[in-house]
Amino acid sequence: MHSASRAPDRNHRPAVRHAPRGLGPGLISRWHRSTCILGGMRVRRRTPCYLEIADAVVPDFARLLRGEVHLDRSSEIRLLCPVSGQAIPATEREVALMATMAPGQWYDAADLACVAQLPVDAILAMAQRGLIVGDGDEPLSARLREGERTLEAVGWHPQAALYHATSAWEGVVGDEGRRRHDDEAHRERLDAHRARHGPIAPHFWRREDAHQRVALPLQHFDDALASLMRSRLTTRHFRSDVPLGLEDFTRVLFGTFGALGSETLAPGTVALKRTSPSGGGLHPIEAYPLVIDVEGLSPGFHHYEASSHSMALLDPMSRAQARELAEQLTIGQTYFAQAHALVFHVARLDRHHWKYRNHPKAYKAVLLDSGHLSQTFYLLATERRLGAFYTAAINDLDVAERLGLRPQVEIAIGASGIGVPDTACDQLHLKPEPYVPVAPVIPDQ
Numbered sequence: 057m058h059s060a061s062r063a064p065d066r067n068h069r070p071a072v073r074h075a076p077r078g079l080g081p082g083l084i085s086r087w088h089r090s091t092c093i094l095g096g097m098r099v100r101r102r103t104p105c106y107l108e109i110a111d112a113v114v115p116d117f118a119r120l121l122r123g124e125v126h127l128d129r130s131s132e133i134r135l136l137c138p139v140s141g142q143a144i145p146a147t148e149r150e151v152a153l154m155a156t157m158a159p160g161q162w163y164d165a166a167d168l169a170c171v172a173q174l175p176v177d178a179i180l181a182m183a184q185r186g187l188i189v190g191d192g193d194e195p196l197s198a199r200l201r202e203g204e205r206t207l208e209a210v211g212w213h214p215q216a217a218l219y220h221a222t223s224a225w226e227g228v229v230g231d232e233g234r235r236r237h238d239d240e241a242h243r244e245r246l247d248a249h250r251a252r253h254g255p256i257a258p259h260f261w262r263r264e265d266a267h268q269r270v271a272l273p274l275q276h277f278d279d280a281l282a283s284l285m286r287s288r289l290t291t292r293h294f295r296s297d298v299p300l301g302l303e304d305f306t307r308v309l310f311g312t313f314g315a316l317g318s319e320t321l322a323p324g325t326v327a328l329k330r331t332s333p334s335g336g337g338l339h340p341i342e343a344y345p346l347v348i349d350v351e352g353l354s355p356g357f358h359h360y361e362a363s364s365h366s367m368a369l370l371d372p373m374s375r376a377q378a379r380e381l382a383e384q385l386t387i388g389q390t391y392f393a394q395a396h397a398l399v400f401h402v403a404r405l406d407r408h409h410w411k412y413r414n415h416p417k418a419y420k421a422v423l424l425d426s427g428h429l430s431q432t433f434y435l436l437a438t439e440r441r442l443g444a445f446y447t448a449a450i451n452d453l454d455v456a457e458r459l460g461l462r463p464q465v466e467i468a469i470g471a472s473g474i475g476v477p478d479t480a481c482d483q484l485h486l487k488p489e490p491y492v493p494v495a496p497v498i499p500d501q
């Protein structure tokens with residue numbers, strides 16, 4: 057069930073309510089009780105409203121007591137909340153009730169209970185769990201009303217909003233930083249994965265239904281640009297005994313996120329030019345450097361202000377605190393916290409969605425923008441013989457909290473990292489052999 061239509065949040069509410077006509081004695085007493093409990097509360101359906109039927113496997117306890125292991129399959133209906141990202145269990149009766157509610161319309165909670173033949177407490181409980189929204193001061197309802205209003209105002213595509221909310225992370229700690237990274241450990245993990253999920257799809261792909269194959273001129277790909285691109289790699293070992301030079305850091309930051317030009321497309325509508333492409337030329341992604349050890353810059357969270365090419369310090373901290381924060385925000389990837397600075401990519405969706413309002417491709421486009429910026433960042437770092445990385449495995453909600461981002465308007469997408477590489481270590485790096493393409497087998501024509 058999905059509805060994107062909306063109605064004003066608060067209509068006029070009468071001060072005195074009368075029992076609906078035609079109710080029997082039982083219903084009338086229930087109605088009176090509701091008036092006390094619900095205080096004339098009105099409710100409406102969630103907007104948008106998404107439900108899933110989730111399968112769960114539960115042990116059969118009766119058989120377990122007899123020493124048998126038997127798993128029963130059961131299913132659960134859940135409302136997926138595009139504001140909190142939570143999956144809220146709902147009963148079939150609750151779903152049936154939600155289905156009778158017109159999108160955007162407010163209902164008197166007591167009347168609804170009577171019509172649905174549910175105890176009034178059940179309506180209250182639905183609002184308390186976030187299955188429906190109440191119009192009172194109750195904190196959850198207030199938060200959901202505000203969240204839904206923002207999603208609508210910012211022009212989120214509802215399915216993108218749902219995906220974004222359900223894939224957001226807070227306080228996640230992976231085991232990447234703690235587990236063994238030697239070749240044998242890697243191989244064991246891959247073997248176990250293969251045993252469980254079967255073999256991986258082949259690394260090269262060839263279509264048997266091709267009409268013809270033409271061998272292209274062989275590329276040496278060894279000029280200056282090609283060599284730079286060849287030497288790009290993801291670095292996971294950094295030196296802790298030297299700071300990153302300010303000039304080096306600035307070159308990479310400016311070269312990736314700096315404004316090289318601007319064009320007024322219409323009065324008040326200005327497009328920026330950066331070294332990377334951006335959907336619609338909007339460049340909605342802002343750079344938030346978490347400085348750990350960069351010459352001349354205080355450790356802590358900054359915002360890079362492209363208009364003046366300056367760093368605005370938002371959250372000062374000690375170097376040790378900045379490292380610890382980097383580790384937390386990259387879900388415990390300890391090697392990334394050894395970098396000299398991480399630059400978080402934060403999209404301003406009020407700018408992006410101004411053009412791509414309710415657009416099914418808007419979310420994809422903004423993620424792709426981040427990918428382009430990442431590659432530019434990598435190449436500029438490589439040019440200076442610096443180490444770089446990109447990670448999408450971040451606790452985006454914690455970044456948002458720390459930076460005071462506007463919920464549902466500004467979203468953290470990933471982080472680029474930079475530092476002076478520790479060339480004595482390479483345990484965490486790929487070591488690919490050079491590959492030369494093999495000429496295709498072309499049958500006689």
Ligand SMILES: Cc1cc2nc3c(=O)[nH]c(=O)nc-3n(C[C@H](O)[C@H](O)[C@H](O)COP(=O)(O)O)c2cc1C
Nearest residue numbers: 288289290291292389430445446447448449450486
């Ligand atoms: C979208 C994206 C997300 C990534 N996330 C991580 C990550 O969370 N942790 C990590 O160690 N590397 C991450 N990487 C780096 C990749 O693991 C790396 O690019 C890949 O292993 C190839 O190595 P190379 O960059 O040295 O060529 C990410 C790369 C991309 C493009």
